[in-house]
Amino acid sequence: MKQYFKNLESGLSAAIQNGQSSPRKLYALEIARLGARLYSGVDMVSWCGIYAPFEILNAMGVTSCFVEFIGAMVASTGTVGPMIEETDHIGYSSDACSYHRAVTGAAIKGLMPVPAFLVGSTSPCTGGVAVIENLAAHFKKPLYLLQIPQDFTENNIRYLASQFRDMAAFIKKSTGVVLDNAALTTSVKNSNRARELLLEIYRLAASRPSPVSSKDLANFGIVLSLLFGTEEAVRLAESYRDEFSRRVQAGKSGVPKEKIRLLWIQNRIQFKHPIETMLADEYGAAIVCDELNDVTWDPIDPDDPYEGIARRCLSIPFNGTIENRVKHLQKLAKDYAIDGAINPCNWGCRQGTGARGLIEEGLKKVGVPVLNLEVDCVDSRKFTEGQFRTRIEAFMEMLDQRPSPWSQG
Amino acid sequence: MQQDKEYVGFACAYTPLALIHAAGFIPYRVLPMGDFPDRAGLVLHDNLCPHVKRILDRAMDNNLPALRGMVFMNSCDSMRRLYDAWQRERPDIESAIIDLPMTMDDPAVHFFSSELERLAGILKSWDGETVSEDKLAASMAQYDRIGRSFARLRKDAGNGTLGMGAGALQGLYNQASMQAPEDTIELLEKNTASPPPGAAGMGGVPVFIFGNILPNPEAFDLFESCGARVVGDDLCTGSRLFTELSSSPGDDITSRYAGALLRRRPCARTMDVRNPGSFAAGIIEQAKNSGALGVIGHTAKFCDPYIARIPHLRQKLREAGLPFIMLEGDCTLRSIGQQRTRIEAFIEMLR
Ligand code: SF4
Ligand code: SF4
Numbered sequence: 165m166k167q168y169f170k171n172l173e174s175g176l177s178a179a180i181q182n183g184q185s186s187p188r189k190l191y192a193l194e195i196a197r198l199g200a201r202l203y204s205g206v207d208m209v210s211w212c213g214i215y216a217p218f219e220i221l222n223a224m225g226v227t228s229c230f231v232e233f234i235g236a237m238v239a240s241t242g243t244v245g246p247m248i249e250e251t252d253h254i255g256y257s258s259d260a261c262s263y264h265r266a267v268t269g270a271a272i273k274g275l276m277p278v279p280a281f282l283v284g285s286t287s288p289c290t291g292g293v294a295v296i297e298n299l300a301a302h303f304k305k306p307l308y309l310l311q312i313p314q315d316f317t318e319n320n321i322r323y324l325a326s327q328f329r330d331m332a333a334f335i336k337k338s339t340g341v342v343l344d345n346a347a348l349t350t351s352v353k354n355s356n357r358a359r360e361l362l363l364e365i366y367r368l369a370a371s372r373p374s375p376v377s378s379k380d381l382a383n384f385g386i387v388l389s390l391l392f393g394t395e396e397a398v399r400l401a402e403s404y405r406d407e408f409s410r411r412v413q414a415g416k417s418g419v420p421k422e423k424i425r426l427l428w429i430q431n432r433i434q435f436k437h438p439i440e441t442m443l444a445d446e447y448g449a450a451i452v453c454d455e456l457n458d459v460t461w462d463p464i465d466p467d468d469p470y471e472g473i474a475r476r477c478l479s480i481p482f483n484g485t486i487e488n489r490v491k492h493l494q495k496l497a498k499d500y501a502i503d504g505a506i507n508p509c510n511w512g513c514r515q516g517t518g519a520r521g522l523i524e525e526g527l528k529k530v531g532v533p534v535l536n537l538e539v540d541c542v543d544s545r546k547f548t549e550g551q552f553r554t555r556i557e558a559f560m561e562m563l564d565q566r567p568s569p570w571s572q573g
Numbered sequence: 574m575q576q577d578k579e580y581v582g583f584a585c586a587y588t589p590l591a592l593i594h595a596a597g598f599i600p601y602r603v604l605p606m607g608d609f610p611d612r613a614g615l616v617l618h619d620n621l622c623p624h625v626k627r628i629l630d631r632a633m634d635n636n637l638p639a640l641r642g643m644v645f646m647n648s649c650d651s652m653r654r655l656y657d658a659w660q661r662e663r664p665d666i667e668s669a670i671i672d673l674p675m676t677m678d679d680p681a682v683h684f685f686s687s688e689l690e691r692l693a694g695i696l697k698s699w700d701g702e703t704v705s706e707d708k709l710a711a712s713m714a715q716y717d718r719i720g721r722s723f724a725r726l727r728k729d730a731g732n733g734t735l736g737m738g739a740g741a742l743q744g745l746y747n748q749a750s751m752q753a754p755e756d757t758i759e760l761l762e763k764n765t766a767s768p769p770p771g772a773a774g775m776g777g778v779p780v781f782i783f784g785n786i787l788p789n790p791e792a793f794d795l796f797e798s799c800g801a802r803v804v805g806d807d808l809c810t811g812s813r814l815f816t817e818l819s820s821s822p823g824d825d826i827t828s829r830y831a832g833a834l835l836r837r838r839p840c841a842r843t844m845d846v847r848n849p850g851s852f853a854a855g856i857i858e859q860a861k862n863s864g865a866l867g868v869i870g871h872t873a874k875f876c877d878p879y880i881a882r883i884p885h886l887r888q889k890l891r892e893a894g895l896p897f898i899m900l901e902g903d904c905t906l907r908s909i910g911q912q913r914t915r916i917e918a919f920i921e922m923l924r
Contacts, residue, residue: 254884255899259620259875286675290649290842293675294881301850301885309846311674311681314647323684330680485670486657509618514877517618518654522661 165275168241169199187404188380194396195387199237201227202277208339209277211299213285213292214386215312215480217328217473219393219464223351224332224341226280229390231295234270235263236383239434239542247273248543261512262542264295271302278303281338283331287312288482289515308334314485316478324474351393352466352473358392361401362459368408370500373417374425374452375408378440380418382432385457423448424563427497427532429455429507429523430516435544439552447560453500455493486519490526497532501570504563505534510541531569535559578753579641581696582666584628584655586809587646587673589689589834591712592827594754596693596701598641602750604788604810605873605904609634616658617651622875623903624786625655632663642699643668644692648842649878669695676846677836686823686831693827706826713818713830715754720817722761723749727812731779731804731863737764739793739803746811747788777802778923781865783856784872785809785840785879787902792909796869799913800920805863807856808871809840842878852882853889860895867896867923869916871909874901896923 173196180189201207207227210216214230221228238244239262247269248262254272256265270276282305284296293309300307308331313320332343362385369376384404391397411418426443428451433439443449460479464472477483481492496502505527509517524534535555540546580601581593590600605627613629614621631637643666645656656670671688674681693704702708726742729735735742745764749757780801787793788810796803806812821832835843838855845851860868868890872879883899890897898919902908 251884255887256884257880257901260877260880264881289877290651291877291881293844294841294878297844297849298881298885307846307849309676309844311672311676311684313672313684314653314670315672319687323680326680485660486654511620514618514621514875515650515653518621518651519657520618521616522657525661 166203169196169203172196173200187407190400190403194391194400198229198390202229209279210281210283211279211296212283213296213310215285215287215310215477216283218390219351219355219473220328220332220343220348222393223347224335224343226341231267231299232263234276235266235542236434238266238270239544242435244543245545259512261291261510262540264291266542267295268298271299279305281305281335282307283310285310285312289513306338312477312483314483320478321471321474324477325470328470328473348469349466352464352469354395354398355392356463358397358401359459359463361398361405364405365401365408366457366459368412369452371412372501373422374450375411375416375418376450376452377418378444378451381454381457419444419448419450421448422450424503424560425501426451427453427500427502427505429505431510431541433508433539433541437547438549439556449560453496453502455496458496486522489519490523493523493527494530497527497530501568502532503568504559505532506537507534508537508539508541510539580638582640582643585646585648585652586814587648587834588644589692589830591709591716591830592689592692592704593644593696595704595708595712596696598696598701599753601638601640603628603631603637604747605786606788607631607636609636616662617654620875621654622651622873624873625651627904629655629658629662632659640666642666645670646673647671648673667699674835675843677843682828682832682835685835686828689827689831709826709830715758717817719749719754719757719761720815723812723815724817726764727805733802738797740790743790743793743811746815750814778920779804779865780867780869781805781860781863782869782871783807784870785876786873786904787871789906791906795909795913796916799916804865805859807838807859813838813840841882850885853886856886857889857893857895867919870897870899872901874903
């Protein structure tokens with residue numbers, strides 16, 4: 165892994181220096197750099213849950229990453245099979261989310277760097293907490309668990325904010341690293357700057373036609389959160405904003421002759437697959453919006469960062485009841501003038517698939533049909549192209565024959 | 574019989590039964606048992622645990638007593654989704670979901686205490702009574718009394734002097750989870766009065782059972798018919814629901830109750846962050862103390878908290894020299910019956 169990320173980093177840097185720069189290449193470069201730091205053997209590493217406050221961790225100089233990133237990595241590099249087989253050997257049920265099985269397999273195989281500590285988060289999923297606990301036991305390293313309350317209330321915000329303070333104290337106790345207030349202020353300012361840029365990026369992405377090709381913003385919002393607080397996040401977001409501005413000004417769509425605008429629900433499929441290309445090439449269909457790409461929070465007050473970060477966490481629609489999530493999806497559908505939505509229903513994701521019916525119903529209410537696939541987004545061995553092709557074809561033909569739900573107004 | 578009171582439904586062993594009772598209701602556990610069409614998978618997804626799917630099936634089939642409300646605990650993803658689906662399918666029965674921390678530290682207890690206060694307010698809005706300190710203390714005392722009675726029955730089961738089979742004991746747990754504590758106290762005091770010697774199942778091979786949802790008395794009969802004697806359990810539908818709470822510090826009774834509930838023997842979804850992976854040690858300790866020769870794990874399929882902890886537990890049980898068999902079920906007797914041969918072979922191996 166160490167060599168893989170180093171090679172990736174140097175290859176991408178060389179390409180960018182030779183004038184082949186693009187936002188997606190810069191994005192890949194930042195992933196490669198993060199990977200290289202995680203596996204450097206020198207940097208202090210923390211394995212985290214998805215909602216960990218990366219501004220704080222980055223301000224403390226800890227290379228931090230949610231564990232699902234490793235699941236996505238091994239899927240995208242086509243090495244997921246042996247990781248998952250490793251979990252078969254220990255009797256880890258195949259009913260579990262493959263992100264978590266892949267991470268567990270990687271840890272057993274010794275492919276996960278030993279962290280200094282771990283920070284779990286009770287949102288978005290129960291399986292994620294369990295895997296963090298298992299990793300803490302595996303590595304015999306201290307664990308801090310963030311309890312993310314479900315509702316956006318002042319009491320809950322205060323509770324979560326106090327946990328962030330406790331977490332900083334826990335890190336100090338575990339590693340001796342002290343959170344410097346000035347570094348945190350800078351981090352929060354960077355985070356706010358990235359937030360503003362994200363708002364611009366998503367506003368541009370909603371243009372008609374959209375400047376977004378189906379892959380441009382895949383995994384973008386969630387991966388960028390790992391860099392929150394850093395200047396790299398700001399630079400990366402700037403490059404997307406600039407590129408999308410250019411495309412919009414030139415009237416250039418991400419998918420040539422854009423005909424159908426799609427919303428992708430929850431995670432993308434992480435391994436190489438033909439669906440996005442097929443949608444674009446055969447149907448002029450662009451995934452213009454991903455559910456996970458949105459700004460749902462207000463700027464964070466640099467003088468009171470803990471509460472602001474807590475507000476951000478609780479604003480994410482994966483918290484609370486499905487009503488929040490459905491309302492958010494309806495809003496995205498309207499903002500982006502979506503024609504249809506695809507829900508991959510990642511096998512093993514209880515929090516996501518359990519909402520399948522209510523999401524479908526909620527989007528139907530605003531005139532947006534949903535295609536529910538049954539994919540394992542990580543385990544490529546279960547993927548059968550033919551089966552998905554037939555379902556997608558039927559869905560696209562149906563969308564092609566109906567007017568946009570937004571054409572009246 | 575407490576017939577003048579209304580029922581409030583619940584589905585998780587962490588539910589604050591004493592608080593619901595102190596608000597003037599009878600806590601009624603909606604067990605995933607009975608015969609009704611299998612429809613929940615369409616609303617939720619087939620890969621959600623059968624515990625929540627069958628509760629939703631019951632609700633969709635109107636297979637419930639009159640409930641004034643339904644209290645869900647935020648124990649896991651599936652339970653959260655059940656709450657969502659419940660609101661859609663049974664908007665006529667008011668419902669609430671209460672956050673349940675996954676750790677037992679002081680801030681978590683403090684937060685849980687505020688959630689219990691919120692629940693007291695919700696119960697009041699369902700035409701319940703104001704929960705006073707005295708009322709809550711009285712209800713807690715009643716449930717502790719029930720916990721002590723069950724502990725005696727469990728002790729008798731461990732000694733082989735229980736005057737009934739494990740299935741009958743499970744029947745008592747089920748009954749106790751669906752009626753007023755006053756009625757359960759009466760029922761149990763009858764059952765614990767004089768344990769007859771030479772009890773049923775005495776000759777079986779002692780086993781310890783852990784897991785989440787196993788309410789069918791017939792499942793325990795089946796274990797016994799395979800030659801096992803259940804000498805202890807750690808199940809959501811068994812001992813974990815009815816255990817005397819240890820005292821927990823706190824400024825007021827709600828925070829003491831919150832601490833006691835959160836700090837009692839944890840199921841797989843709750844953890845001790847200072848000691849990651851300690852769930853396995855807890856099961857092993859209980860199994861050893863019970864005198865079991867082997868351990869049977871039984872979980873509802875698709876249960877993430879258990880799925881993730883089983884591999885570590887399996888390894889630790891092996892290290893402890895305790896033979897182990899893992900069964901998965903869908904909350905029907907049929908699914909356990911299909912595993913009879915495996916269970917028989919396991920018991921045979923323990924002899
Ligand atoms: S896909 Fe679902 S279960 Fe898996 S990591 Fe994401 S939220 Fe968790
Ligand atoms: S059996 Fe497991 S998944 Fe189902 S409700 Fe209980 S803890 Fe959740």
